[in-house]
Amino acid sequence: METVMQLFLTALPAGAIYGALGVAYVIVHRMTGMVNFAVGDIAVVGAFGAVVASAVLPPIGAILVGAISAGVVSVLMYFLAIHPLRKQGLMVQTIVTLGVGIAVRSALQLVFGTGPYQFAPITAGPAIEIAGGVIYRQSIWVVVITVAAYIGLAYFFNRTLTGKALSACAVNRYAAGIVGINLVVMATIAFALSGAVAGVVLAAQVPSSFITIGAGFALGLKGFIAAILGGFHNIGLTLVGGFLIAIVETLAAVSVFTEHAPTIVFSLLIVLLILRPQGLTRKLVAERV
Amino acid sequence: MRVTWRTAVGPSLWIATVIAVSQTAGPYLSGLGASVAILALLGLGMILVTGYAGQFSLAVGAFYGIGAYGSALLTINFGWPGLLAVAASAAIAATVSQVLGRPLFRLRGHFLAMGTLALTEVFYLLVTNLKITNGASGLGGIAPLNLFGIDLIRTDQFFLQNWLIVGVVLWGCLRLRAGREGRALKAIRGNEVAAAAAGINIASSKTRIFTASAIISSIGGSLYAHQVMYVNPEPFGIATAIDVLVIAVLGGMRSPWGAIVGAIALEALNKGIEVLLPGVLGAGAVGAGQALILGILLVVILIVRPDGIGGAIGAVANYFRRQQRVNEPEPAASRTSEKEQPVGMAALRLVHDENRTGIAPGQGQLVLEAIGLTKRFGGVTAVDDVSLQIFSGEVLAIIGPNGAGKSTLVNLLSGNLPPTEGSVFIGGEATTGKPAYLVANHGLSRTFQTAALFAEMDVASTVKVGAHLRGSVGMLRSALPTVGALREERRLDAEVWAVLERLDLGHLADREANTLSLGQQKQIEIARALVGRPSILLLDEPCAGLNKAEKKNLMLLLRQLGAEGLAVLVIEHDMEFVMSSADRVQVLNFGATLRVGTPADIQSDPSVIDAYLGVAHEECVPAVVLGPEKGSQ
Numbered sequence: 001m002e003t004v005m006q007l008f009l010t011a012l013p014a015g016a017i018y019g020a021l022g023v024a025y026v027i028v029h030r031m032t033g034m035v036n037f038a039v040g041d042i043a044v045v046g047a048f049g050a051v052v053a054s055a056v057l058p059p060i061g062a063i064l065v066g067a068i069s070a071g072v073v074s075v076l077m078y079f080l081a082i083h084p085l086r087k088q089g090l091m092v093q094t095i096v097t098l099g100v101g102i103a104v105r106s107a108l109q110l111v112f113g114t115g116p117y118q119f120a121p122i123t124a125g126p127a128i129e130i131a132g133g134v135i136y137r138q139s140i141w142v143v144v145i146t147v148a149a150y151i152g153l154a155y156f157f158n159r160t161l162t163g164k165a166l167s168a169c170a171v172n173r174y175a176a177g178i179v180g181i182n183l184v185v186m187a188t189i190a191f192a193l194s195g196a197v198a199g200v201v202l203a204a205q206v207p208s209s210f211i212t213i214g215a216g217f218a219l220g221l222k223g224f225i226a227a228i229l230g231g232f233h234n235i236g237l238t239l240v241g242g243f244l245i246a247i248v249e250t251l252a253a254v255s256v257f258t259e260h261a262p263t264i265v266f267s268l269l270i271v272l273l274i275l276r277p278q279g280l281t282r283k284l285v286a287e288r289v
Numbered sequence: 290m291r292v293t294w295r296t297a298v299g300p301s302l303w304i305a306t307v308i309a310v311s312q313t314a315g316p317y318l319s320g321l322g323a324s325v326a327i328l329a330l331l332g333l334g335m336i337l338v339t340g341y342a343g344q345f346s347l348a349v350g351a352f353y354g355i356g357a358y359g360s361a362l363l364t365i366n367f368g369w370p371g372l373l374a375v376a377a378s379a380a381i382a383a384t385v386s387q388v389l390g391r392p393l394f395r396l397r398g399h400f401l402a403m404g405t406l407a408l409t410e411v412f413y414l415l416v417t418n419l420k421i422t423n424g425a426s427g428l429g430g431i432a433p434l435n436l437f438g439i440d441l442i443r444t445d446q447f448f449l450q451n452w453l454i455v456g457v458v459l460w461g462c463l464r465l466r467a468g469r470e471g472r473a474l475k476a477i478r479g480n481e482v483a484a485a486a487a488g489i490n491i492a493s494s495k496t497r498i499f500t501a502s503a504i505i506s507s508i509g510g511s512l513y514a515h516q517v518m519y520v521n522p523e524p525f526g527i528a529t530a531i532d533v534l535v536i537a538v539l540g541g542m543r544s545p546w547g548a549i550v551g552a553i554a555l556e557a558l559n560k561g562i563e564v565l566l567p568g569v570l571g572a573g574a575v576g577a578g579q580a581l582i583l584g585i586l587l588v589v590i591l592i593v594r595p596d597g598i599g600g601a602i603g604a605v606a607n608y609f610r611r612q613q614r615v616n617e618p619e620p621a622a623s624r625t626s627e628k629e630q631p632v633g634m635a636a637l638r639l640v641h642d643e644n645r646t647g648i649a650p651g652q653g654q655l656v657l658e659a660i661g662l663t664k665r666f667g668g669v670t671a672v673d674d675v676s677l678q679i680f681s682g683e684v685l686a687i688i689g690p691n692g693a694g695k696s697t698l699v700n701l702l703s704g705n706l707p708p709t710e711g712s713v714f715i716g717g718e719a720t721t722g723k724p725a726y727l728v729a730n731h732g733l734s735r736t737f738q739t740a741a742l743f744a745e746m747d748v749a750s751t752v753k754v755g756a757h758l759r760g761s762v763g764m765l766r767s768a769l770p771t772v773g774a775l776r777e778e779r780r781l782d783a784e785v786w787a788v789l790e791r792l793d794l795g796h797l798a799d800r801e802a803n804t805l806s807l808g809q810q811k812q813i814e815i816a817r818a819l820v821g822r823p824s825i826l827l828l829d830e831p832c833a834g835l836n837k838a839e840k841k842n843l844m845l846l847l848r849q850l851g852a853e854g855l856a857v858l859v860i861e862h863d864m865e866f867v868m869s870s871a872d873r874v875q876v877l878n879f880g881a882t883l884r885v886g887t888p889a890d891i892q893s894d895p896s897v898i899d900a901y902l903g904v905a906h907e908e909c910v911p912a913v914v915l916g917p918e919k920g921s922q
Contacts, residue, residue, distance in 0.1 A: 099587025106580035
């Protein structure tokens with residue numbers, strides 16, 4: 001029972017991060033139909049934004065700065081790299097996000113090097129014991145922030161006019177344009193939200209372990225698996241997907257395959273794409289269009 | 290392609306240059322050149338998948354690694370001869386690409402990108418963590434390749450060997466582009482729906498080019514292993530896949546030459562950075578600095594020049610070619626102006642039908658039969674229990690108000706949509722629910738309501754895609770043109786030309802199809818459908834964008850096609866055209882059949898007049914009386 005609880009408590013914050021990155025993919029994909037390969041690196045921008053801000057701000061303020069910096073970089077990427085290519089096909093737009101990801105990662109590396117960075121947690125104190133398992137106080141914050149982001153996004157997409165306009169773009173961009181929805185404004189909002197969600201959750205995670213420049217790549221792949229599980233459409237199921245990946249990863253790490261844990265997780269991506277591209281949803285997004 | 294002495298000039302020049310450089314360059318330069326050749330080889334593999342077929346794949350790292358580790362493990366552990374190890378590794382890469390390609394190519398493009406990215410990462414993690422590959426320390430002591438008893442160990446030998454292989458692959462890629470398979474891939478890249486309608490098996494074509502690319506990458510990896518004689522995981526990760534992507538983007542995806550240009554340019558760039566950057570940012574910044582420049586380069590090139598250096602060179606060459614052409618006389622204009630006759634369509638038809646030879650309408654055999662076709666989209670029933678029959682030698686028109694389900698019906702017949710209920714038979718064989726490319730195999734050709742042409746393709750090639758099923762040359766025979774393949778291309782060219790002449794499109798043959806007027810585009814679509822020599826032709830609103838004279842010609846064409854024994858189904862709103870071209874008319878309303886009969890029957894049917902025609906056809910004057918516009922008072 002204790003090990004099960006510990007497994008759950010270990011997987012919960014990790015799953016929140018994978019889920020949040022998955023949500024970042026989904027928001028952009030719903031609006032533009034493209035996959036943003038730079039999601040992992042933009043999340044890392046958020047984490048480093050928080051690291052820098054933590055020198056002058058309390059942790060909660062630093063995390064907020066992290067969210068904003070990731071959102072800003074995401075929007076900059078849209079205007080500098082993707083908007084100029086709007087007349088090209090999706091393939092070209094996808095390739096360009098890969099280029100942006102590399103540029104962002106190496107620019108950060110030139111400034112910060114490859115070492116680990118950390119800052120103080122929001123609430124100090126020892127780890128908390130729940131039903132035989134332990135969890136860091138900061139990890140609880142990671143989960144809380146993720147859930148808050150989910151509630152905010154759900155409210156935004158289902159209850160506000162802007163959110164509904166964004167969903168309309170997802171269904172039919174052309175028709176959305178005709179009824180007077182400004183596609184550039186919508187894309188800006190989508191990229192800002194996408195960057196901010198990824199940035200805030202990864203920034204919140206930094207105090208409970210640490211962050212390095214190279215973290216973005218693996219996080220991006222795991223977030224992508226979460227997005228597949230969410231059918232590249234459903235934000236709630238994407239978070240559930242993130243948690244499932246974390247469970248698989250934690251199980252693999254404590255089993256006999258310790259050194260193969262990442263291999264198993266990434267193989268899952270290929271297996272899912274082949275066997276169940278619709279993830280936890282019922283219908284394939286590729287057919288839904 | 291005609292085989293003349295000119296055909297041999299290019300390859301001979303290539304071979305001579307490679308030999309000359311390998312003999313004159315020193316060991317350092319030839320070693321560098323040999324490694325650039327391997328990158329060019331990988332670039333060629335990427336251009337096949339991403340440039341030719343338009344599918345974004347990052348699997349090159351994994352396939353490159355399969356070649357290298359395959360060669361290493363098979364020669365070290367099992368003592369296999371080098372060449373056998375190269376072939377076995379390539380076979381493994383081919384198998385992996387087949388297993389992975391089929392399911393992944395069902396999905397949209399970027400899922401393939403992520404799936405292949407994961408494949409490369411999984412491969413990298415496996416060779417890093419497995420005992421058999423000796424983890425991060427790698428495997429040493431790989432034997433050099435032995436060719437005719439000579440061990441290849443010197444850098445000038447590597448240079449010679451690698452660039453000759455690049456030459457062979459480059460030549461194959463160039464030939465493939467001009468052949469049947471290359472055309473099919475370009476069509477897929479341009480418009481998948483139209484490509485499938487021409488009988489191209491899209492998933493199979495994509496998987497085969499993916500496999501070709503895997504084999505090329507694997508051979509590149511084997512060359513690396515046998516020349517460096519040591520492999521470790523580092524060169525086979527994502528970084529290499531991205532390097533290769535940059536090579537392809539930098540050089541240009543549209544031509545295989547892009548891989549050669551890109552590989553040389555990237556190497557020059559990297560060497561430049563290694564010299565300049567330490568002075569600016571310190572020696573430790575070289576790795577990150579190179580990556581930064583690589584990333585920015587990728588973005589900037591895609592924005593400034595998406596077709597890369599190769600595309601820029603091509604544009605300059607085209608400019609000069611056009612300058613030359615200005616002095617040549619304009620090509621003869623269309624014949625339509627001379628042929629224009631000041632008679633109505635109905636009269637024209639009478640004249641035509643009086644002179645009709647061949648089978649008479651109503652005597653043909655049943656070609657296509659649909660029974661109880663129903664299509665529901667969620668709660669909407671677009672087509673509701675429609676049955677129809679089309680016989681050879683007749684023109685059947687489907688008419689009905691907008692939203693009556695006409696285009697959906699055509700999509701059900703052609704396999705572009707699976708029916709919810711009901712069945713379709715072509716020539717007595719059931720085609721219900723079969724995908725479009727298989728239905729095309731049953732002799733069905735079609736056009737689309739909005740012209741579906743292929744991006745960046747000239748008219749002759751566009752039409753030639755329609756002849757896909759008239760040929761049989763596969764990927765290998767397209768790449769290494771055999772006598773049979775060349776003969777087939779010539780036969781297809783003749784068939785295409787005959788159809789172009791018949792539709793009076795010959796003067797447009799080398800124009801880019803997508804830049805022409807809507808009317809011309811619709812006629813090109815008809816040409817593309819006809820060149821496949823179908824037994825049944827489906828035309829979805831062929832008159833859109835056609836002028837009066839062109840409509841008359843089209844009407845005559847349909848009558849002629851009928852007389853030749855073809856079964857023609859046409860959807861059209863132009864009633865004069867419908868009534869004069871059709872032998873029978875079927876009226877749809879709210880997804881169901883309202884009436885079937887001869888044009889005369891339909892025009893006098895009260896229910897049809899109510900639902901669609903509005904007034905009896907004879908009273909239908911062109912000048913429509915308009916009421917006062919709303920809000921204009």
